[in-house]
Amino acid sequence: MAGPVASVRAWFDERFPLDDLKALAQKKKVPVHRYSYWYFLGGMTLFLFGVQVLTGALLLLYYRPGADEAFESVQFIMTQVQFGWLIRSVHSWSANLLVFMAFAHLFSVLFLRSYRKPRELTWVSGVLLLFLMLGFGFSGYLLPWNTLSYFATKVGTEIPAQIPIIGRPVLLFLRGGEDITGSTLTRLYGFHIAILPALATVLIGVHLALIQWFGMSVPPGVEAKWQAIPEDRKEIRFFPNFVLRELMAWYVALGLLGALAALFPWGLGVKADPFASAPAGIKPEWYFLFMFQTLKVIPAKVLGMDGEMLGILAFGVVGAVALLLPFLDREKPFKTRRWITGLACVFLGYMAVMTVDGWVAK
Amino acid sequence: MSSAPDTSAAAKLAPADLPRRRFVNILLGTGLLASAASFLYPVLRYLVPPKLPDLGGDAVLAARLSEMKPNTAKTFRFGTRPGLLVETSAGEYRAMSATCTHLGCTVQYRPDLREIWCACHNGMYDLNGRNISGPPPRPLEAFEVQVRGDEIFVRRKQEA
Known part of the structure:
Protein backbone atom coordinates (compact mmCIF):
# COMPACT_ATOMS: atom_id res chain seq x y z
CA MET A 1 0.00 0.00 0.00
CA ALA A 2 2.76 2.44 -0.93
CA GLY A 3 0.45 5.03 -2.44
CA PRO A 4 1.60 8.51 -3.45
CA VAL A 5 0.58 9.92 -0.05
CA ALA A 6 2.69 7.39 1.79
CA SER A 7 5.71 8.01 -0.37
CA VAL A 8 5.46 11.78 0.10
CA ARG A 9 5.17 11.17 3.83
CA ALA A 10 8.21 8.92 3.80
CA TRP A 11 10.19 11.54 1.88
CA PHE A 12 9.13 14.16 4.39
CA ASP A 13 9.87 11.96 7.41
CA GLU A 14 13.46 11.58 6.31
CA ARG A 15 13.88 15.34 6.22
CA PHE A 16 11.71 16.56 9.09
CA PRO A 17 11.33 14.92 12.51
CA LEU A 18 7.55 14.83 12.25
CA ASP A 19 7.24 11.42 13.90
CA ASP A 20 9.43 12.52 16.80
CA LEU A 21 7.24 15.58 17.31
CA LYS A 22 4.15 13.40 17.16
CA ALA A 23 5.57 11.01 19.72
CA LEU A 24 6.41 13.97 21.94
CA ALA A 25 2.91 15.39 21.63
CA GLN A 26 1.39 12.01 22.47
CA LYS A 27 3.64 11.49 25.47
CA LYS A 28 3.03 14.95 26.85
CA LYS A 29 0.48 15.06 29.67
CA VAL A 30 -1.35 17.88 31.36
CA PRO A 31 -2.24 17.63 35.06
CA VAL A 32 -5.93 17.88 35.96
CA HIS A 33 -7.16 19.25 39.27
CA ARG A 34 -9.72 21.67 40.61
CA TYR A 35 -7.78 24.73 39.42
CA SER A 36 -7.16 23.39 35.88
CA TYR A 37 -9.43 25.95 34.29
CA TRP A 38 -7.02 28.73 35.14
CA TYR A 39 -4.65 27.12 32.66
CA PHE A 40 -6.84 28.30 29.83
CA LEU A 41 -6.06 31.99 30.41
CA GLY A 42 -2.53 31.73 29.02
CA GLY A 43 -3.71 29.86 25.95
CA MET A 44 -6.49 32.38 25.49
CA THR A 45 -3.97 35.23 25.62
CA LEU A 46 -1.93 33.46 22.97
CA PHE A 47 -5.01 33.00 20.80
CA LEU A 48 -5.93 36.68 21.05
CA PHE A 49 -2.37 37.58 20.10
CA GLY A 50 -2.81 35.43 17.00
CA VAL A 51 -6.03 37.29 16.21
CA GLN A 52 -4.11 40.56 16.57
CA VAL A 53 -1.42 39.42 14.16
CA LEU A 54 -3.95 38.34 11.53
CA THR A 55 -6.31 41.32 11.77
CA GLY A 56 -3.31 43.65 12.06
CA ALA A 57 -1.87 42.26 8.84
CA LEU A 58 -5.25 42.79 7.17
CA LEU A 59 -5.44 46.39 8.38
CA LEU A 60 -1.99 47.04 6.91
CA LEU A 61 -3.44 46.44 3.44
CA TYR A 62 -5.33 49.73 3.60
CA TYR A 63 -3.84 51.74 6.47
CA ARG A 64 -1.53 54.67 5.66
CA PRO A 65 0.60 56.25 8.36
CA GLY A 66 0.92 60.03 8.14
CA ALA A 67 -0.80 63.02 9.68
CA ASP A 68 -2.68 63.76 6.45
CA GLU A 69 -3.70 60.23 5.64
CA ALA A 70 -3.99 58.10 8.77
CA PHE A 71 -7.45 59.23 9.85
CA GLU A 72 -8.76 59.18 6.28
CA SER A 73 -7.41 55.70 5.64
CA VAL A 74 -9.06 54.32 8.79
CA GLN A 75 -12.25 56.08 7.73
CA PHE A 76 -11.87 54.41 4.34
CA ILE A 77 -11.46 51.01 6.03
CA MET A 78 -14.54 51.63 8.17
CA THR A 79 -16.82 52.90 5.40
CA GLN A 80 -15.58 51.74 2.00
CA VAL A 81 -13.77 48.43 2.38
CA GLN A 82 -16.13 45.47 2.63
CA PHE A 83 -16.18 44.21 6.21
CA GLY A 84 -13.46 46.73 7.05
CA TRP A 85 -15.49 47.86 10.08
CA LEU A 86 -15.53 44.24 11.25
CA ILE A 87 -11.80 43.68 10.88
CA ARG A 88 -10.93 46.91 12.67
CA SER A 89 -13.46 46.35 15.45
CA VAL A 90 -12.20 42.82 16.00
CA HIS A 91 -8.65 44.22 16.19
CA SER A 92 -9.69 46.78 18.82
CA TRP A 93 -11.85 44.40 20.84
CA SER A 94 -9.25 41.68 20.73
CA ALA A 95 -6.57 44.14 21.85
CA ASN A 96 -8.59 45.08 24.91
CA LEU A 97 -9.48 41.50 25.77
CA LEU A 98 -5.85 40.51 25.24
CA VAL A 99 -4.63 42.99 27.84
CA PHE A 100 -7.38 41.85 30.21
CA MET A 101 -6.48 38.18 29.66
CA ALA A 102 -2.78 38.87 30.16
CA PHE A 103 -3.54 40.52 33.52
CA ALA A 104 -5.89 37.67 34.49
CA HIS A 105 -3.22 35.14 33.50
CA LEU A 106 -0.61 36.99 35.55
CA PHE A 107 -2.74 37.08 38.68
CA SER A 108 -3.84 33.45 38.33
CA VAL A 109 -0.23 32.34 37.99
CA LEU A 110 0.61 34.50 40.98
CA PHE A 111 -2.14 33.14 43.23
CA LEU A 112 -1.47 29.52 42.20
CA ARG A 113 2.24 30.21 42.81
CA SER A 114 3.24 28.69 39.49
CA TYR A 115 6.28 30.96 39.29
CA ARG A 116 8.27 28.98 41.87
CA LYS A 117 11.45 27.09 41.07
CA PRO A 118 12.29 26.10 38.31
CA ARG A 119 9.80 28.39 36.51
CA GLU A 120 11.21 31.78 37.50
CA LEU A 121 12.28 32.64 33.96
CA THR A 122 8.88 31.67 32.59
CA TRP A 123 7.40 34.27 34.92
CA VAL A 124 9.98 36.92 33.98
CA SER A 125 9.36 36.40 30.26
CA GLY A 126 5.62 36.60 30.94
CA VAL A 127 5.86 39.92 32.79
CA LEU A 128 8.06 41.30 30.00
CA LEU A 129 5.38 40.17 27.53
CA LEU A 130 2.72 42.02 29.53
CA PHE A 131 4.83 45.19 29.34
CA LEU A 132 5.16 44.62 25.58
CA MET A 133 1.38 44.24 25.26
CA LEU A 134 0.93 47.56 27.05
CA GLY A 135 3.43 49.01 24.57
CA PHE A 136 1.36 47.61 21.72
CA GLY A 137 -1.74 49.20 23.22
CA PHE A 138 -0.07 52.57 23.64
CA SER A 139 1.51 52.70 20.18
CA GLY A 140 -1.56 51.35 18.42
CA TYR A 141 -3.84 53.85 20.11
CA LEU A 142 -2.39 56.80 18.17
CA LEU A 143 -2.62 55.18 14.75
CA PRO A 144 -6.21 56.30 13.87
CA TRP A 145 -5.02 59.87 14.54
CA ASN A 146 -8.18 61.08 16.27
CA THR A 147 -8.51 63.71 18.99
CA LEU A 148 -8.68 61.19 21.80
CA SER A 149 -5.62 59.26 20.72
CA TYR A 150 -3.73 62.47 19.99
CA PHE A 151 -4.13 63.82 23.51
CA ALA A 152 -3.67 60.41 25.14
CA THR A 153 -0.33 60.13 23.38
CA LYS A 154 0.57 63.67 24.36
CA VAL A 155 -0.08 62.93 28.05
CA GLY A 156 1.41 59.45 27.85
CA THR A 157 4.69 60.66 26.38
CA GLU A 158 4.80 63.56 28.85
CA ILE A 159 4.87 61.14 31.81
CA PRO A 160 8.33 59.62 31.24
CA ALA A 161 9.59 63.13 30.53
CA GLN A 162 9.25 63.84 34.28
CA ILE A 163 12.11 61.46 35.08
CA PRO A 164 15.28 63.43 35.79
CA ILE A 165 18.15 63.38 33.25
CA ILE A 166 16.84 60.66 30.88
CA GLY A 167 13.27 62.02 30.74
CA ARG A 168 13.76 64.52 27.94
CA PRO A 169 15.73 62.24 25.61
CA VAL A 170 13.05 59.59 26.12
CA LEU A 171 10.34 62.09 25.19
CA LEU A 172 12.22 63.17 22.06
CA PHE A 173 12.78 59.53 21.13
CA LEU A 174 9.11 58.62 21.53
CA ARG A 175 7.78 61.71 19.78
CA GLY A 176 10.41 62.04 17.09
CA GLY A 177 10.61 65.74 17.96
CA GLU A 178 9.27 68.25 20.45
CA ASP A 179 5.60 67.75 19.66
CA ILE A 180 3.16 65.08 18.56
CA THR A 181 3.33 65.31 14.77
CA GLY A 182 3.34 63.06 11.75
CA SER A 183 6.84 61.99 12.84
CA THR A 184 5.39 60.62 16.08
CA LEU A 185 2.82 58.72 14.08
CA THR A 186 5.34 57.04 11.77
CA ARG A 187 7.53 56.26 14.77
CA LEU A 188 4.81 54.62 16.85
CA TYR A 189 3.62 52.86 13.69
CA GLY A 190 7.10 51.40 13.27
CA PHE A 191 7.12 50.26 16.90
CA HIS A 192 3.63 48.82 16.56
CA ILE A 193 4.14 46.78 13.41
CA ALA A 194 7.84 45.94 13.38
CA ILE A 195 9.83 46.34 16.58
CA LEU A 196 7.28 45.21 19.16
CA PRO A 197 6.10 42.22 17.08
CA ALA A 198 9.69 41.08 16.61
CA LEU A 199 10.37 41.30 20.35
CA ALA A 200 7.04 39.65 21.15
CA THR A 201 7.73 36.76 18.77
CA VAL A 202 11.04 36.01 20.46
CA LEU A 203 9.61 36.34 23.98
CA ILE A 204 6.55 34.21 23.20
CA GLY A 205 8.88 31.59 21.74
CA VAL A 206 10.95 31.58 24.95
CA HIS A 207 7.83 31.58 27.15
CA LEU A 208 6.27 28.61 25.32
CA ALA A 209 9.55 26.69 25.09
CA LEU A 210 9.99 27.01 28.86
CA ILE A 211 6.43 25.79 29.45
CA GLN A 212 7.11 22.80 27.20
CA TRP A 213 10.36 22.11 28.95
CA PHE A 214 9.10 22.13 32.53
CA GLY A 215 5.51 21.07 31.87
CA MET A 216 2.58 22.75 33.55
CA SER A 217 2.91 23.64 37.17
CA VAL A 218 0.69 22.04 39.80
CA PRO A 219 -0.35 24.23 42.74
CA PRO A 220 1.64 23.42 45.92
CA GLY A 221 -1.40 22.18 47.86
CA VAL A 222 -2.44 19.79 45.11
CA GLU A 223 1.13 18.64 44.64
CA ALA A 224 1.50 17.81 48.32
CA LYS A 225 -1.73 15.81 48.24
CA TRP A 226 -0.60 13.91 45.13
CA GLN A 227 2.69 13.10 46.75
CA ALA A 228 0.91 11.71 49.80
CA ILE A 229 -1.61 9.66 47.76
CA PRO A 230 -0.05 8.94 44.32
CA GLU A 231 -3.26 7.26 43.07
CA ASP A 232 -5.02 10.62 43.18
CA ARG A 233 -2.75 12.10 40.51
CA LYS A 234 -4.84 12.86 37.45
CA GLU A 235 -3.55 13.75 34.01
CA ILE A 236 -4.93 13.99 30.51
CA ARG A 237 -3.06 13.66 27.27
CA PHE A 238 -1.95 16.92 25.73
CA PHE A 239 -2.91 15.63 22.30
CA PRO A 240 -5.73 15.32 21.47
CA ASN A 241 -7.59 15.81 24.78
CA PHE A 242 -6.13 19.10 25.99
CA VAL A 243 -5.66 20.55 22.51
CA LEU A 244 -9.31 19.91 21.63
CA ARG A 245 -10.50 21.59 24.81
CA GLU A 246 -8.25 24.54 24.15
CA LEU A 247 -9.47 24.79 20.53
CA MET A 248 -13.06 24.70 21.73
CA ALA A 249 -12.39 27.62 24.06
CA TRP A 250 -10.67 29.51 21.22
CA TYR A 251 -13.58 28.90 18.90
CA VAL A 252 -16.04 30.26 21.42
CA ALA A 253 -13.74 33.26 21.91
CA LEU A 254 -13.64 33.89 18.16
CA GLY A 255 -17.43 33.83 18.02
CA LEU A 256 -17.62 36.18 20.99
CA LEU A 257 -15.16 38.58 19.34
CA GLY A 258 -17.23 38.61 16.17
CA ALA A 259 -20.39 39.26 18.16
CA LEU A 260 -18.81 42.08 20.19
CA ALA A 261 -17.39 43.68 17.04
CA ALA A 262 -20.74 43.45 15.27
CA LEU A 263 -22.87 44.69 18.18
CA PHE A 264 -20.44 47.31 19.50
CA PRO A 265 -18.26 48.39 16.56
CA TRP A 266 -15.35 50.60 17.49
CA GLY A 267 -15.89 54.31 16.80
CA LEU A 268 -13.43 56.50 14.98
CA GLY A 269 -14.00 59.87 16.63
CA VAL A 270 -12.92 63.21 15.22
CA LYS A 271 -9.70 63.80 13.33
CA ALA A 272 -6.89 65.10 15.53
CA ASP A 273 -6.29 68.83 15.36
CA PRO A 274 -2.99 69.83 17.00
CA PHE A 275 -4.28 73.36 17.51
CA ALA A 276 -7.60 72.47 19.16
CA SER A 277 -8.01 72.36 22.94
CA ALA A 278 -8.20 69.03 24.68
CA PRO A 279 -11.85 67.96 24.93
CA ALA A 280 -13.39 67.46 28.39
CA GLY A 281 -13.35 63.98 29.91
CA ILE A 282 -10.23 62.88 28.08
CA LYS A 283 -9.06 59.45 29.24
CA PRO A 284 -6.51 56.83 28.24
CA GLU A 285 -7.42 53.21 27.52
CA TRP A 286 -8.90 51.49 30.57
CA TYR A 287 -5.74 49.52 31.29
CA PHE A 288 -3.78 52.72 31.82
CA LEU A 289 -6.62 54.34 33.74
CA PHE A 290 -5.44 53.30 37.23
CA MET A 291 -2.06 54.94 36.63
CA PHE A 292 -3.63 58.00 35.04
CA GLN A 293 -6.03 58.38 37.96
CA THR A 294 -3.24 57.94 40.51
CA LEU A 295 -1.24 60.75 38.93
CA LYS A 296 -4.38 62.87 39.01
CA VAL A 297 -5.06 62.44 42.73
CA ILE A 298 -1.47 62.72 44.01
CA PRO A 299 -0.94 66.23 45.43
CA ALA A 300 1.58 68.45 43.67
CA LYS A 301 4.01 68.17 46.60
CA VAL A 302 4.40 65.20 48.92
CA LEU A 303 6.96 65.60 51.71
CA GLY A 304 8.85 68.15 49.66
CA MET A 305 8.95 65.76 46.71
CA ASP A 306 7.32 66.35 43.37
CA GLY A 307 4.01 64.42 43.42
CA GLU A 308 4.17 63.37 39.80
CA MET A 309 7.69 62.03 40.33
CA LEU A 310 6.57 60.06 43.35
CA GLY A 311 3.78 58.40 41.38
CA ILE A 312 6.10 57.46 38.52
CA LEU A 313 8.64 56.16 41.01
CA ALA A 314 5.97 54.06 42.74
CA PHE A 315 4.85 52.46 39.47
CA GLY A 316 8.47 51.82 38.57
CA VAL A 317 8.90 49.97 41.88
CA VAL A 318 5.68 47.99 41.30
CA GLY A 319 6.91 47.00 37.83
CA ALA A 320 10.30 45.92 39.18
CA VAL A 321 8.68 43.91 42.01
CA ALA A 322 6.36 42.22 39.49
CA LEU A 323 9.28 41.32 37.27
CA LEU A 324 11.42 39.90 40.09
CA LEU A 325 8.60 38.37 42.13
CA PRO A 326 9.83 34.73 42.00
CA PHE A 327 13.12 35.77 43.56
CA LEU A 328 11.33 37.42 46.49
CA ASP A 329 9.34 34.28 47.31
CA ARG A 330 11.29 32.42 49.98
CA GLU A 331 10.16 29.87 52.52
CA LYS A 332 12.89 30.98 54.91
CA PRO A 333 13.75 33.07 56.80
CA PHE A 334 10.32 34.75 56.50
CA LYS A 335 7.04 33.45 55.31
CA THR A 336 7.08 35.69 52.28
CA ARG A 337 4.35 33.74 50.50
CA ARG A 338 1.53 35.21 52.54
CA TRP A 339 3.07 38.63 52.10
CA ILE A 340 3.15 38.22 48.35
CA THR A 341 -0.44 37.03 48.15
CA GLY A 342 -1.52 39.85 50.46
CA LEU A 343 0.33 42.50 48.46
CA ALA A 344 -1.07 41.15 45.19
CA CYS A 345 -4.60 41.33 46.61
CA VAL A 346 -4.02 44.90 47.76
CA PHE A 347 -2.62 45.90 44.37
CA LEU A 348 -5.44 44.17 42.51
CA GLY A 349 -7.95 45.98 44.71
CA TYR A 350 -6.14 49.26 44.15
CA MET A 351 -6.18 48.74 40.38
CA ALA A 352 -9.88 47.94 40.43
CA VAL A 353 -10.83 50.91 42.61
CA MET A 354 -8.69 53.40 40.70
CA THR A 355 -9.94 52.12 37.34
CA VAL A 356 -13.57 52.48 38.40
CA ASP A 357 -12.79 55.87 39.94
CA GLY A 358 -11.10 56.98 36.71
CA TRP A 359 -14.02 55.66 34.70
CA VAL A 360 -16.71 57.58 36.58
CA ALA A 361 -14.60 60.71 37.25
CA LYS A 362 -15.45 63.76 35.20
CA MET B 1 -12.68 15.33 32.95
CA SER B 2 -13.46 11.67 33.67
CA SER B 3 -14.05 9.21 30.89
CA ALA B 4 -17.65 8.45 30.02
CA PRO B 5 -18.95 5.17 31.46
CA ASP B 6 -20.25 3.92 28.12
CA THR B 7 -16.81 3.62 26.49
CA SER B 8 -16.73 -0.16 26.85
CA ALA B 9 -20.11 -0.51 25.20
CA ALA B 10 -19.18 1.91 22.45
CA ALA B 11 -15.87 0.18 21.86
CA LYS B 12 -17.68 -2.98 20.75
CA LEU B 13 -19.35 -1.12 17.95
CA ALA B 14 -17.55 0.67 15.17
CA PRO B 15 -18.55 4.39 14.92
CA ALA B 16 -20.44 3.70 11.68
CA ASP B 17 -22.73 1.30 13.53
CA LEU B 18 -23.93 4.01 15.87
CA PRO B 19 -26.57 6.03 14.06
CA ARG B 20 -26.98 8.49 16.91
CA ARG B 21 -23.25 9.19 17.08
CA ARG B 22 -23.10 9.61 13.34
CA PHE B 23 -26.01 12.01 13.47
CA VAL B 24 -24.35 14.09 16.20
CA ASN B 25 -21.04 14.05 14.33
CA ILE B 26 -22.69 15.30 11.15
CA LEU B 27 -24.56 17.95 13.09
CA LEU B 28 -21.40 19.19 14.83
CA GLY B 29 -19.29 18.89 11.68
CA THR B 30 -21.61 20.89 9.47
CA GLY B 31 -22.12 23.43 12.25
CA LEU B 32 -18.38 23.91 12.62
CA LEU B 33 -17.91 24.10 8.87
CA ALA B 34 -20.66 26.68 8.48
CA SER B 35 -19.33 28.85 11.30
CA ALA B 36 -15.79 28.58 9.92
CA ALA B 37 -17.11 29.74 6.54
CA SER B 38 -18.86 32.65 8.24
CA PHE B 39 -15.53 33.69 9.80
CA LEU B 40 -13.61 33.30 6.56
CA TYR B 41 -16.09 35.00 4.24
CA PRO B 42 -15.65 38.55 5.63
CA VAL B 43 -11.87 38.18 5.42
CA LEU B 44 -12.03 37.15 1.76
CA ARG B 45 -14.36 40.04 0.96
CA TYR B 46 -12.08 42.41 2.85
CA LEU B 47 -9.18 41.44 0.60
CA VAL B 48 -11.01 42.72 -2.48
CA PRO B 49 -10.21 46.44 -2.75
CA PRO B 50 -13.33 48.59 -3.00
CA LYS B 51 -14.03 50.37 -6.29
CA LEU B 52 -13.13 54.01 -6.08
CA PRO B 53 -16.08 56.30 -6.66
CA ASP B 54 -16.61 56.54 -10.41
CA LEU B 55 -17.44 59.77 -12.18
CA GLY B 56 -20.76 58.50 -13.50
CA GLY B 57 -22.43 61.25 -15.51
CA ASP B 58 -20.43 64.10 -14.02
CA ALA B 59 -18.65 66.44 -16.37
Missing part, protein backbone atom coordinates in the same frame (compact mmCIF):
# COMPACT_ATOMS: atom_id res chain seq x y z
CA VAL B 60 -15.01 67.35 -15.76
CA LEU B 61 -13.39 70.67 -16.59
CA ALA B 62 -10.69 69.56 -19.03
CA ALA B 63 -9.27 72.88 -20.17
CA ARG B 64 -10.03 76.51 -20.96
CA LEU B 65 -10.39 77.74 -24.51
CA SER B 66 -7.45 80.08 -23.99
CA GLU B 67 -5.16 77.13 -23.23
CA MET B 68 -5.85 75.30 -26.47
CA LYS B 69 -4.56 75.95 -29.99
CA PRO B 70 -5.29 74.02 -33.20
CA ASN B 71 -3.19 70.88 -33.61
CA THR B 72 -2.40 70.58 -29.86
CA ALA B 73 -3.62 68.41 -27.03
CA LYS B 74 -3.85 68.44 -23.27
CA THR B 75 -3.93 65.59 -20.74
CA PHE B 76 -6.49 66.09 -17.96
CA ARG B 77 -7.72 64.17 -14.93
CA PHE B 78 -10.82 62.17 -15.61
CA GLY B 79 -11.74 60.60 -12.29
CA THR B 80 -8.77 58.47 -11.31
CA ARG B 81 -7.45 58.11 -14.87
CA PRO B 82 -5.99 60.48 -17.43
CA GLY B 83 -7.99 61.76 -20.39
CA LEU B 84 -6.77 63.41 -23.59
CA LEU B 85 -8.33 66.52 -25.10
CA VAL B 86 -7.29 67.26 -28.70
CA GLU B 87 -7.95 70.34 -30.77
CA THR B 88 -7.74 69.28 -34.41
CA SER B 89 -6.20 71.49 -37.08
CA ALA B 90 -9.77 72.31 -38.09
CA GLY B 91 -10.45 73.62 -34.58
CA GLU B 92 -12.67 70.76 -33.46
CA TYR B 93 -12.44 69.37 -29.94
CA ARG B 94 -12.13 65.63 -29.38
CA ALA B 95 -11.80 63.94 -26.00
CA MET B 96 -11.04 60.36 -25.13
CA SER B 97 -9.51 58.16 -22.51
CA ALA B 98 -5.71 58.46 -22.51
CA THR B 99 -5.16 54.90 -21.33
CA CYS B 100 -3.88 52.71 -24.14
CA THR B 101 -6.04 49.65 -24.64
CA HIS B 102 -2.97 47.49 -25.14
CA LEU B 103 -1.11 47.49 -21.79
CA GLY B 104 -2.37 50.64 -20.10
CA CYS B 105 0.33 53.24 -20.87
CA THR B 106 -0.78 56.85 -21.19
CA VAL B 107 -1.00 57.91 -24.84
CA GLN B 108 0.02 61.30 -26.32
CA TYR B 109 -0.91 63.47 -29.29
CA ARG B 110 1.62 63.64 -32.12
CA PRO B 111 1.19 67.01 -33.89
CA ASP B 112 3.60 65.88 -36.65
CA LEU B 113 1.48 62.83 -37.52
CA ARG B 114 -1.87 64.28 -36.40
CA GLU B 115 -2.51 61.01 -34.68
CA ILE B 116 -2.50 59.64 -31.16
CA TRP B 117 0.53 57.59 -30.30
CA CYS B 118 1.44 55.27 -27.46
CA ALA B 119 5.17 55.43 -26.73
CA CYS B 120 5.31 52.05 -24.97
CA HIS B 121 4.67 49.75 -27.95
CA ASN B 122 4.19 52.12 -30.85
CA GLY B 123 0.39 51.86 -30.95
CA MET B 124 -1.49 54.36 -33.14
CA TYR B 125 -5.00 55.73 -32.90
CA ASP B 126 -6.79 58.23 -35.11
CA LEU B 127 -8.44 61.36 -33.74
CA ASN B 128 -11.67 59.50 -33.08
CA GLY B 129 -9.71 57.09 -30.90
CA ARG B 130 -9.88 54.20 -33.34
CA ASN B 131 -6.88 51.87 -33.21
CA ILE B 132 -5.25 52.06 -36.64
CA SER B 133 -1.87 50.39 -36.27
CA GLY B 134 0.35 48.60 -33.77
CA PRO B 135 -0.73 46.31 -30.97
CA PRO B 136 -3.81 48.07 -29.44
CA PRO B 137 -6.78 45.69 -29.60
CA ARG B 138 -9.62 48.19 -29.12
CA PRO B 139 -10.32 51.88 -29.70
CA LEU B 140 -9.87 54.41 -26.90
CA GLU B 141 -13.10 55.25 -25.12
CA ALA B 142 -14.39 58.47 -26.67
CA PHE B 143 -15.88 61.16 -24.42
CA GLU B 144 -18.41 63.89 -25.04
CA VAL B 145 -17.10 67.45 -25.24
CA GLN B 146 -19.15 70.52 -24.31
CA VAL B 147 -17.92 74.09 -24.53
CA ARG B 148 -19.56 76.45 -22.02
CA GLY B 149 -18.22 79.97 -22.28
CA ASP B 150 -14.46 79.77 -21.87
CA GLU B 151 -14.52 76.29 -20.36
CA ILE B 152 -14.31 72.93 -22.07
CA PHE B 153 -16.14 70.16 -20.20
CA VAL B 154 -15.75 66.47 -20.89
CA ARG B 155 -18.01 63.66 -19.81
CA ARG B 156 -18.79 60.05 -20.57
CA LYS B 157 -20.96 59.50 -23.60
CA GLN B 158 -24.52 58.93 -22.44
CA GLU B 159 -25.85 55.62 -23.61
CA ALA B 160 -28.84 56.13 -25.87
